[in-house]
Amino acid sequence: MSKLEGKIAIVTGAARGIGQQIAKKLAAEGADVAVCDLKEEWCAETVGLVEGLGRKALAVGVNVAVSAEVDACVKKVIETFGKVDIMVNNAGITKDGLLMRMSDEDWDAVLNVNLKGTFLFTRAVARPMMKNKAADGTQLGGVIINIASVVGIMGNAGQANYTASKGGVIALTKTTAKELGSRNVRCNAVAPGFIQSKMTDVLPDDVKKAYMDTIPLKRFGTAEDIAKCVAFLAGPDADYITGQIISVNGGMIG
Ligand SMILES: NC(=O)c1ccc[n+]([C@@H]2O[C@H](COP(=O)([O-])OP(=O)(O)OC[C@H]3O[C@@H](n4cnc5c(N)ncnc54)[C@H](O)[C@@H]3O)[C@@H](O)[C@H]2O)c1
Numbered sequence: 001m002s003k004l005e006g007k008i009a010i011v012t013g014a015a016r017g018i019g020q021q022i023a024k025k026l027a028a029e030g031a032d033v034a035v036c037d038l039k040e041e042w043c044a045e046t047v048g049l050v051e052g053l054g055r056k057a058l059a060v061g062v063n064v065a066v067s068a069e070v071d072a073c074v075k076k077v078i079e080t081f082g083k084v085d086i087m088v089n090n091a092g093i094t095k096d097g098l099l100m101r102m103s104d105e106d107w108d109a110v111l112n113v114n115l116k117g118t119f120l121f122t123r124a125v126a127r128p129m130m131k132n133k134a135a136d137g138t139q140l141g142g143v144i145i146n147i148a149s150v151v152g153i154m155g156n157a158g159q160a161n162y163t164a165s166k167g168g169v170i171a172l173t174k175t176t177a178k179e180l181g182s183r184n185v186r187c188n189a190v191a192p193g194f195i196q197s198k199m200t201d202v203l204p205d206d207v208k209k210a211y212m213d214t215i216p217l218k219r220f221g222t223a224e225d226i227a228k229c230v231a232f233l234a235g236p237d238a239d240y241i242t243g244q245i246i247s248v249n250g251g252m253i254g
Helices: 017-028 040-052 067-081 104-130 150-154 160-183 205-212 223-234
Strands: 008-012 032-037 057-061 086-089 142-147 185-192 245-248
Touching (some): 008 017, 008 104, 017 032, 017 040, 017 086, 017 223, 032 040, 032 067, 040 057, 057 067, 067 104, 086 104, 086 223, 104 142, 104 160, 142 160, 142 223, 150 160, 150 185, 150 245, 185 223, 223 245
Parallel strands (some): 008 032, 008 086, 032 057, 086 142, 142 185, 185 245
16 A cells, blocks of 8 residues: 555645655655645646546645635645645745845745745644544544755855745744644654755856755755655654654755
């Protein structure tokens, strides 16, 4: 039996990039997936990938930074699938600039999507996950996985808003684990290093080379590298892991 057979997952920012690969991997492990992104129509490709693996998919247009939209999304998932077992908070944006020149708008936009969005979905799924019980009353709980970043641990010039948001996600992950652990809801974060994606494609070559020099494994990560770690954390092999920040960064930092 596949490790996530019968599980229902929500993945935000799943239209492309890392989120798309996470949705695909969770489906490959047996989960049905709510594919969430800003616009429902952007989710079509990922929905096709999930369905191609023989799993059910639901496309949901949701802005993770808007409380009412997040609550409506979780409600729709529960109406469709009956429950939610796995929550992956992956949606994220950057608006880089040196902090002395950073506008209030760029600060707020990044904090609202990356940190507040993670909080809103965590709050919305907490109660439904706590209600997940087996027929014999055993607490099944659920799993929340937040996508942080290596720079949320080490800081990075030019990314005051982004690094603060990811540092916040790390602290939120630890607090969530402490608050919900007694109901068997686990919460961990994956901290990717430099991953090949639309987010990093735009960086100049000299910046990419500087990063490569710091990576012992001498390659940039792929979205699949992150998805494999998320699937592990979502499954039974990670039953006793909560409140942890797992770095997937080729050895960039220890
Ligand atoms: N690419 C990297 O090197 C890297 C490194 C560390 C961490 N991360 C993190 O991984 C996650 C995914 O990154 P990616 O590289 O795949 O980025 P990406 O830009 O390719 O994809 C992000 C997705 O999130 C969606 N999104 C943005 N704002 C949203 C909102 N308000 N509501 C709903 N969806 C929204 C976008 O539409 C997009 O589909 C992010 O949290 C990012 O911070 C990426």
